[in-house]
Amino acid sequence: MLDLLILAGFIIYSLWLGWRARRRASRSLAEFFLAGRSISGWRAGLSMAATQFAADTPLLVMGLLAVGGVFSLWRLWIYGLAFLLMGFVLAAAWRRAGVLTDAELTMIRYSAKGALTLRALKAVYYGTVINCVVLAFVLAAATRLFELFLPWHSWLPADVYTTLSDFVAVTGLVISSGLTSLPDAVATTNNLLSILVMLLFVAGYSTSGGLRAVIGTDVLQLAIMLTGTALYAWFAVQAAGGLGQLPTALADTYGAETAARMLSFVPLDGEALLPFIVIVALQWFYQMNSDGTGYLAQRTMACRDDREARLAAVVFTVTQIVVRSLLWLLIGLALLVIFPFDAARPVTDGFIAGREMTFATGIDLLLPAGARGLMLTGMLAALASTIDTHMNWGASYWSNDLYKAIWVERIRKRTAAPGELVRVARLATVLLLVIALAIMVNLGSIQTAWQISLLFGAGMGAVLVLRWLWERINLYCEIGSIVVSLLLAPILILTVDQDWLRLAIMALVSTLIVFAAALWMPGTEPARLMAFYDRVRPPGWWAGTARGLGLEIAASRREFGRDILAIVAAAVSVFGWLVGLAQLLLQTSSITFCVGLLIVATLAVPVWWRAVRTA
Numbered sequence: 001m002l003d004l005l006i007l008a009g010f011i012i013y014s015l016w017l018g019w020r021a022r023r024r025a026s027r028s029l030a031e032f033f034l035a036g037r038s039i040s041g042w043r044a045g046l047s048m049a050a051t052q053f054a055a056d057t058p059l060l061v062m063g064l065l066a067v068g069g070v071f072s073l074w075r076l077w078i079y080g081l082a083f084l085l086m087g088f089v090l091a092a093a094w095r096r097a098g099v100l101t102d103a104e105l106t107m108i109r110y111s112a113k114g115a116l117t118l119r120a121l122k123a124v125y126y127g128t129v130i131n132c133v134v135l136a137f138v139l140a141a142a143t144r145l146f147e148l149f150l151p152w153h154s155w156l157p158a159d160v161y162t163t164l165s166d167f168v169a170v171t172g173l174v175i176s177s178g179l180t181s182l183p184d185a186v187a188t189t190n191n192l193l194s195i196l197v198m199l200l201f202v203a204g205y206s207t208s209g210g211l212r213a214v215i216g217t218d219v220l221q222l223a224i225m226l227t228g229t230a231l232y233a234w235f236a237v238q239a240a241g242g243l244g245q246l247p248t249a250l251a252d253t254y255g256a257e258t259a260a261r262m263l264s265f266v267p268l269d270g271e272a273l274l275p276f277i278v279i280v281a282l283q284w285f286y287q288m289n290s291d292g293t294g295y296l297a298q299r300t301m302a303c304r305d306d307r308e309a310r311l312a313a314v315v316f317t318v319t320q321i322v323v324r325s326l327l328w329l330l331i332g333l334a335l336l337v338i339f340p341f342d343a344a345r346p347v348t349d350g351f352i353a354g355r356e357m358t359f360a361t362g363i364d365l366l367l368p369a370g371a372r373g374l375m376l377t378g379m380l381a382a383l384a385s386t387i388d389t390h391m392n393w394g395a396s397y398w399s400n401d402l403y404k405a406i407w408v409e410r411i412r413k414r415t416a417a418p419g420e421l422v423r424v425a426r427l428a429t430v431l432l433l434v435i436a437l438a439i440m441v442n443l444g445s446i447q448t449a450w451q452i453s454l455l456f457g458a459g460m461g462a463v464l465v466l467r468w469l470w471e472r473i474n475l476y477c478e479i480g481s482i483v484v485s486l487l488l489a490p491i492l493i494l495t496v497d498q499d500w501l502r503l504a505i506m507a508l509v510s511t512l513i514v515f516a517a518a519l520w521m522p523g524t525e526p527a528r529l530m531a532f533y534d535r536v537r538p539p540g541w542w543a544g545t546a547r548g549l550g551l552e553i554a555a556s557r558r559e560f561g562r563d564i565l566a567i568v569a570a571a572v573s574v575f576g577w578l579v580g581l582a583q584l585l586l587q588t589s590s591i592t593f594c595v596g597l598l599i600v601a602t603l604a605v606p607v608w609w610r611a612v613r614t615a
Helices: 002-025 029-037 041-053 057-068 070-077 079-097 102-109 112-149 158-171 184-239 243-254 256-263 270-282 295-302 306-338 349-366 371-411 418-440 446-458 461-469 475-495 499-520 526-536 543-548 554-586 591-603 605-613
Strands: none
Touching: 002 029, 002 184, 002 371, 029 184, 029 295, 029 371, 029 418, 041 184, 041 295, 041 306, 041 371, 057 070, 057 112, 057 306, 057 349, 070 079, 070 270, 070 306, 070 554, 079 295, 079 306, 079 461, 079 526, 079 554, 102 112, 102 371, 102 526, 112 184, 112 349, 112 371, 112 418, 112 446, 112 475, 158 184, 184 295, 184 306, 184 349, 184 371, 184 418, 243 256, 243 306, 243 554, 256 306, 270 499, 295 306, 295 371, 306 349, 306 554, 306 605, 349 371, 371 418, 446 475, 446 499, 461 475, 461 499, 475 499, 526 543, 554 591, 554 605, 591 605
């Protein structure tokens, strides 16, 4: 009963926030999608962290730990560099651009001829393809939780449930993890009911209150998630024998050599060194959100000024990379002891999915009442925060770019009323969810789906950052990178087994295409570049455009250099705290080394904090 009361309280609060914000959200798209550009930095940063907390990510972490050990988690941690780049270098530029979506940015950055086509292409690719794939594997992860914790077949009257299950059987759908004792028919019916209830709940506050309601619920959601996860870490570590005995327990379970590999922050196997270097060097940059494109930029643009936008990125990065990661690391290592596996077993989708499921199983078996309710609420909150963000973000493309810019203004030759656009945005969220559900039923393990989505997005990383930094980037660069991603990713999936090699090939080919298009294809017309520069004042290599405006670029370049220094200093702090605290807790390095690392990380704070304060 206590568990259900905690969950009910969270649901009521979230729906109340959406109802309270509905009138302001209905005034315009800027109010609906950007909360009137009035959000504080700390709230925006915590909202980003809540969205990235996600119900699927802790399951992904469990699979990564089982397959590659601690050092494989650098695949997630290294994104901190992209978050810091967004905050210190690009956050102000995003705000000054004054756009609602990344697709709209094409209209002020590139020549008018072809810009609208690129805008439509990006709205479809990001707003529908990428967005719905991410939503799909988030929902797929949710079904792992639903199967354990939402037994509708036990709650509903038998005749009602039988009618529902018969209807599901007619559709031929199978949405079952295969990892519980439930028959496929029961699991599918339960999962569909759970998904429907979850989506109605999320839509109830996000489509009524817009981004204000999303951010308001995100802050509460994150507090619940972190509290529940901290309790989970405590109980899991105690069940594994205690923090001081965790390395010994791993060695007793898997042998000293395998345990050392699991606990190492760098690969101990020489053959794994090159893949590790490639992933760490490239993955943070070659990905579909390298400049914040998507909901991260949306939160940045919703901040009330440049300083708050930088603060948002710092709050987000520290919460995401240090706080969240430490808790999941402790849980993951403890679950390796509590639910052991044969280390010699072949790595298959089924094996990975089974290891991912241990996170949900541990909640059910290890946590007492109250703590279990808080953790379950936290996981559902994580799911809700991810779904509401992707619904809100995806709908912004459909309403602002596809409907308003193309259908209404270009084809119908009229002006859309604010209320009309908000209604389209609300309808778009429903359509996006239908597409995501269709994709979800065909997914395997979360890790596999995640790796495939990364590969499709990797081809666009370079151009997304370079368009802000280099005046020679043109719309052909962006079109080329999208085409390369769509054509090359399936080929690499079918022909190359190593994930790191796929990434390296995609990064090389896409970068060559971007530079070739920048040097040999028609550039953006000077008048458009000067208007963009005057409006946005982007950092980097814009000497020709600045001269055309009669401006001096030396000061801008000095500021750019200071921002890069701030990124380096912030990275030292974030990764120093992460590694130092983790190794201190696990006792895998000397106390002297850990304390020294933490001191260096802390001494770097004034360097980057000055950049936040003076933004």
